[in-house]
Amino acid sequence: MGFDTSRSNVAYNDLVIVFMGHDSMLPVTVKQGEITQTKFGALKHNELVGHEFGAKFNCTKGWVYILQPTPELWTTTLPHRTQILYAPDIAMITFQLELKPGSVVCESGTGSGSLSHAIIRTVAPTGHLHTVEFNQDRYEKAGVEFENHGLSKNVTIYHRDVINDGFPVENAADAVFLDIPRPDEALPQAAKALKSSGGRICSFSPCIEQTQRFCALLRRPGSGFRDVETIEIVRKSHNVKRVNIPVADIGLGNPEVKQHVLSDKGPLNYAYETGDDLAIGHVIVRTNQEAGKPCKPPKRQKVENVDSQESNSEASGNVQQKKGPEDKGYTAPSATKFGYSFRTCIAPKEIYGHTGYLTFASYCPEVCLDLDWCQ
Amino acid sequence: MNDYITLGESVILKKGDVLKAVKLLPKKLIVFERMRFVPDNAEGALFGSTFKIDRGGLVLVNQEEVNQEKNAVTQSGQDNRGIVDTHGDSQTLKRECILQMKEEGQSGEQIIGNLVNNSSTFTGKTKFSQTKYVKKKQKKYSSYIQIHKPTARLICKLYINREPAKILNMNLDSISQIVTATNIRQGSKVVVLETCSGMLLALIMERLGLEGCVVNLHVGETPSNLFALSHLNLSEDKWKLINSFPLSQLGPLIAGHPLPSDPLLNAEVEVKDPEMIYSLTHEQDVVVVEEKANLMSQDGNDEPDKDTTSFVNGKRKRHYLTDSEKLAVKIERRKKRHEQKEFAYNCLQKGQMDAIIMACRFHPTPIFMSLMGSLAPSKPFAIYHEYQEPLMELFVQLSVSNSAINLQLCETFMRNYQVLSERTHPHVMMSTGRGYLLTGTKVNKELPSTNKSD
Known part of the structure; x- marks a missing residue:
């Protein structure tokens, strides 16, 4: 058991996700007397029972979080037996197939069960997933997983080749999903499984040639399919970081030069107003007295400067020192004393730039009209 | 689950890639993509059905009719070596002619057929280019719409x-x-x-x-x-x-x-004074x-504020409420x-x-x-x-x-x-x-x- 969201405490035979860090999660089935080794030491299953989901748990060498599994967490932690579908594609598939509680879905192949778990979640408790897998080993392992995860009520797995043997249901499915090497050859089987009153189909193919053959068949007059659409999704996950970049010395050491460059007519008359835009970043100033200690430049410096003419004479350019006690350490910019600090989103150097092409269509044999000319 | 179009419910209209959500009300005119029609004839048809707009109403169409209106393209070119940019002169049908055809009640498909026949460059285009041309014209002239179940x-x-x-x-x-x-x-x-x-x-x-x-x-x-x-x-x-x-x-x-x-x-019981009722019912309320x-x-959108409209035997009835009734509704x-x-x-x-x-x-x-x-x-x-x-x-x-x-x-x-x-x-x-x-x-x-x- 484990995907039941109604309980808030761990019980025996639950699947739990042990969270040790962003990239290190571990799926664990809680069994009497068992111990799982993590990088934070031993995790004794008996002690886990009764533990609140989402709370810290002490292992021998540190603590971890024990999370209730969701199909999305399962996707990031499941044992790979095949290439799997990831969250952005899964989200788009469940959305475009219009899945909801009560939907009947056919899937081929089951693979590692990544998408299957998300489908079952969405169609439960009244709907059903009929999933077909032609590999004996994958069929058996996925079947055991469904059973162990307490999902059997809403899923049936079949060991068969969809192209030769078809789906186990006829005129019963609201949606069909195909992730097989030759989706075009399974299209007649998919059409047979779909309800004649209407349904949706999706095929996932990493390569464009399969997608082309599949689309051509969907568009053939009399196929019963229409509104064919092919899309591709790439998700970029950002890391929020504070970055500090140095400000180069352009020779402002001489007070007279500095005054000239920073004056209202100089090119840098705007430069030290950055304090007003702290959301993007701010200038860190190091003074001689407090080396290494950042302090913000005074706000609205320039405006005040323009307002009070007389102060112009004693300060260098736009930057002044006589504002208040906290501004005491603030001095005019110079190369070694300045850095520009800001918060930014850093994209990983490499991402999944391509997973597959998703082709969607509606099946409506009773009312499907071929309105496209010249095809 | 209802698979059939019912008056009184919301549906999604579709023409080409354009969608619109409307509530189908008996005898109520719908304006969609420069077409005007009343939805009454759609009642009872399967969701996803295609309709043709004909004299302000909807006509369910089937595949044969669509096929009949198709122009079989017989001749096409190999590439664009023979295509000369004619700056719009290739179409011999003038704007007035098209408007006249519309007035005569010709369907969008007939107009597209005429446009194709009167285009001097059409047959020289490649098959792909022809498809693109017709699709573009369909977007403008087609009089087919589909009615979908709202999801x-x-x-x-x-x-x-x-x-x-x-x-x-x-x-x-x-x-x-x-x-x-x-x-x-x-x-x-x-x-x-x-x-x-x-x-x-x-x-x-x-x-x-x-x-x-x-x-x-x-x-x-x-x-x-x-x-x-x-x-x-x-x-x-x-x-x-x-x-x-x-x-x-x-x-x-x-x-x-x-x-x-x-x-x-809390005030519910005490309010008896008509002026009080008036002020309570007319205060800003969404x-x-x-x-x-x-x-x-x-x-x-002609409904006066807060009066209710109901359907009795498919006909709209409007009840004008008295102030005290309005207050009751509001409470x-x-x-x-x-x-x-x-x-x-x-x-x-x-x-x-x-x-x-x-x-x-x-x-x-x-x-x-x-x-x-x-x-x-x-x-x-x-x-x-x-x-x-x-x-x-x-x-x-x-x-x-x-x-x-x-x-x-x-x-x-x-x-x-x-x-x-x-x-x-x-x-x-x-x-x-x-x-x-x-x-x-x-x-x-x-x-x-x-x-x-x-």
Whole structure:
């Protein structure tokens, strides 16, 4: 058991996700007397029972979080037996197939069960997933997983080749999903499984040639399919970081030069107003007295400067020192004393730039009209 | 599940790629893509059926008719070596001729046929180019429309294409990820703050099935409009799953203040004076969402405020209410709203909600940090924002607070493809600037006392 969201405490035979860090999660089935080794030491299953989901748990060498599994967490932690579908594609598939509680879905192949778990979640408790897998080993392992995860009520797995043997249901499915090497050859089987009153189909193919053959068949007059659409999704996950970049010395050491460059007519008359835009970043100033200690430049410096003419004479350019006690350490910019600090989103150097092409269509044999000319 | 078109319900009209949601009312004129018609003849047809607009009405069409109107293209060129840019002179049909054809009642398809026959360059074009030409003309002249069953998918697509600003420029990828990342399923208890005309709520309601609970946060005293949601033809029972709660009560809730009672509800018994009744009924009050639904998407919005319209034997009847009746209606409404508020208050206070979803134009950090207490540990949340910077701030706040893990700030790139034989390539135009999504899981930062550490 484990995907039941109604309980808030761990019980025996639950699947739990042990969270040790962003990239290190571990799926664990809680069994009497068992111990799982993590990088934070031993995790004794008996002690886990009764533990609140989402709370810290002490292992021998540190603590971890024990999370209730969701199909999305399962996707990031499941044992790979095949290439799997990831969250952005899964989200788009469940959305475009219009899945909801009560939907009947056919899937081929089951693979590692990544998408299957998300489908079952969405169609439960009244709907059903009929999933077909032609590999004996994958069929058996996925079947055991469904059973162990307490999902059997809403899923049936079949060991068969969809192209030769078809789906186990006829005129019963609201949606069909195909992730097989030759989706075009399974299209007649998919059409047979779909309800004649209407349904949706999706095929996932990493390569464009399969997608082309599949689309051509969907568009053939009399196929019963229409509104064919092919899309591709790439998700970029950002890391929020504070970055500090140095400000180069352009020779402002001489007070007279500095005054000239920073004056209202100089090119840098705007430069030290950055304090007003702290959301993007701010200038860190190091003074001689407090080396290494950042302090913000005074706000609205320039405006005040323009307002009070007389102060112009004693300060260098736009930057002044006589504002208040906290501004005491603030001095005019110079190369070694300045850095520009800001918060930014850093994209990983490499991402999944391509997973597959998703082709969607509606099946409506009773009312499907071929309105496209010249095809 | 009803597979047939019924008058009195909302449907989605489709012509080419253009979608529109309307409520089909008997004898009520619908204007869609420069076509005018009454929907009465659509009643009883299967959803997804194709209709032809004929003399202001709808005619169900079948495949043979469409085939008959097709022009079989016999001749085409090899490439564009013979094509000379004629600057519009290749079409010998003049604008006046086309207008005349329309007046004579020729169908869009006949006009397209004439355009093809009178184009001097058409036969010299390649087959692909011919297809493109006809498709372009179809977009303009076709008189076929389809009537679809309203689903969250079509409603989302409609808003994305027609009103992106009303849904914070969200695209399908963000919308779809929001409901999977938050593990929405039948029975989920969800806190929702959206300023997307109810589009997100529509999808959430579809995924909740028959049970669950939505705490719908809104700005101001009354729930904001939920036009998109109103197209789903939700039953009374499903509307009851939505409990609106004003954001302005969030602070008092956290401080432990009880929900203020509604003075109008207490005054119910005493109000007898007609002037008092008048002033109470005419004070600014927003109609409840269900009633708004009736008014929306109609071209002529002629309903006087707060009078109710009902259907009796397919005919519209309007009841003009007296002031005291209006007051009774208003009190009833307020009562309902107050009950919803109380229910939502308890939901938020218990701290056992299953998910938080936010997609609003407001600064998300103060709202979300205040809502965290209502979420049970180990439960997911998703916050969409048009801009990256507010989510960056929230990301940092959440990491510093140690109350959430698995934080991900994402941007999704989605590309549509034209997949046709010998003509496969990404669409020339692609959508960008479609916002950012922050997802994560709430955790309990305290070490539970029950956990004996070795």
